[in-house]
Amino acid sequence: MELKNLGEFNFIHSIESDTIYDPNTVVQGIGDDCAVYKVTEGYEQLVSTDTMVEGVHFSFQYMMPYDVGYRLMTANLSDIAAMGGIPRQVVLSVAAPGHIDTRILEEIYRGVKEQCQHYHVNLIGGDTVSIDGPMVWTITIIGEIPQGKAVLRSGAQPGDVVGVTNYIGYAATGLGSLSYNLDGYPMTRIGHQRPEPQIELGITLRELGVHSMNDISDGLSSELNEIAKSSRVSIIIDETLIPLHEETYKLAEALQTNPIDYALLGGEDFQLVFTAPKELSKALENLGSITLIGEVIEGEPVVQSVTKAKEIRLLEAKGYNHFHE
Amino acid sequence: MELKNLGEFNFIHSIESDTIYDPNTVVQGIGDDCAVYKVTEGYEQLVSTDTMVEGVHFSFQYMMPYDVGYRLMTANLSDIAAMGGIPRQVVLSVAAPGHIDTRILEEIYRGVKEQCQHYHVNLIGGDTVSIDGPMVWTITIIGEIPQGKAVLRSGAQPGDVVGVTNYIGYAATGLGSLSYNLDGYPMTRIGHQRPEPQIELGITLRELGVHSMNDISDGLSSELNEIAKSSRVSIIIDETLIPLHEETYKLAEALQTNPIDYALLGGEDFQLVFTAPKELSKALENLGSITLIGEVIEGEPVVQSVTKAKEIRLLEAKGYNHFHE
Incomplete structure (x- = not known):
């Protein structure tokens, strides 16, 4: 059924059920002028x-509507993970054209709710409006952090080691295999379509005492530059240490590209990059899913890398800029 | 300059300054993966x-870009007012086409910030993305309320009086005068272009002990129906008691319309409608800006009104439904 025939109120009613996954914190969910929720003392x-715009941040070419919702929620959860925080509540706004099939909206919501349920986050409010244009989805997420413990970008200190979680360039590999229509990349395709936020690792890293942290939504190169700039330090990494999945090497060989570029420039891994006191190195490596790839030094706020050929190159902040053509 | 030439990062940088109007609650504003803020103990x-979409919720035909931002912020503040709450923090997302003149965006932000400053609300985060379509603005507002004191829609009780704040149908009168290009409606035009949220009255009404409250964003008829439905009570009002501005009477005469309809069906007044124990009647009327217009009775969740001709009619929940054509 088209949204304009079902109507806004009926649609909202249809998605209002099954939205509370941590009832202890909710006083009033969807259905009043505001939602009302409780917070934890001392946090x-x-x-x-x-915000994700159809045709800019997602399309249904390589993703099912369910995946779009799933990844939208992951992107938001990942911002909480990047602070070392605990996600709690979300509100969701959607602008959709009247002619859209409500089954598409329902599938996107199903993906959102799946992630809410997994991370015990409540969907407590939203807005559904009409647009003569592409769909626009906006999620605002609220989380908690013990007082004074938020891990900022600006905390990196000379002498810190630089680490990352799991594989980097993973989602970009999956997307690359999809856009070139190549078979044999099952893991990284899932990584592109249904990435997971690193909530638990974020909390563990914060508790261990890392100094700075970012999630990797715009490529490692861009995120390292943000830390360097915010912290007014220099960062140097060893490219050969960046953890790449075997499918990344395979795709790079098939396409005659540099496998490292998927990690440095490819976005939406939703892994974490952080800097930590050197004495934590052993504890970090014992976590299993952490790889140390460089260090923080005094100097200009730039990022350099040592290549496989032992050359030093400057890594630029080539983040994805939605407006530059 | 067009947004695509200035670039997302530069634009965000340009609006990042002058966003904190209550620094006591802010640990980290714009510029990290999340903003970090403090809350009040016991609240x-x-x-x-x-969400407001260009061409659906606003246009530049009758409003300047500054007014659009001002009113967007008012709509959000009004949701806090409707709970009797205190507004604290906002995050703002904008999807804009690359060809837009950044001066338009800056003016909208100026309107948003003007209201933030007035109500001591911090702008602590946001997202700026590209869209091949109309502008879409989404504001999420966070406020506080003493524990257990939120005024819900569902609290109306038989025997309650029904009251409203200030004038109703005011914004609709201003819009009507603009769309018919009629002179002589200076007050209600301002009411349409730069409406004010009733934050202080909302707090006062909550402290007095009103039972239920809504803000009037979709017309009095719709809002009364929401209270009746949520509270499972019947509401009856006297149309002749609804406070109308003299410009509303004047416009109704000029256009040969029923002046009451501006109040019942016209939206975006951002005034408050509430129900309260009858014994508060005197205290309410002493506030000066309150008019009592009816009462709550037991019965089906419907709203009826007594007309000027002493006839009873059913007021339907004819809220503005964005998707019905």
């Missing part, structure tokens, strides 16, 4: 908002 | 999100 609050 | 948190 500070985190908030982040992310 | 619960409120959250609401509102």
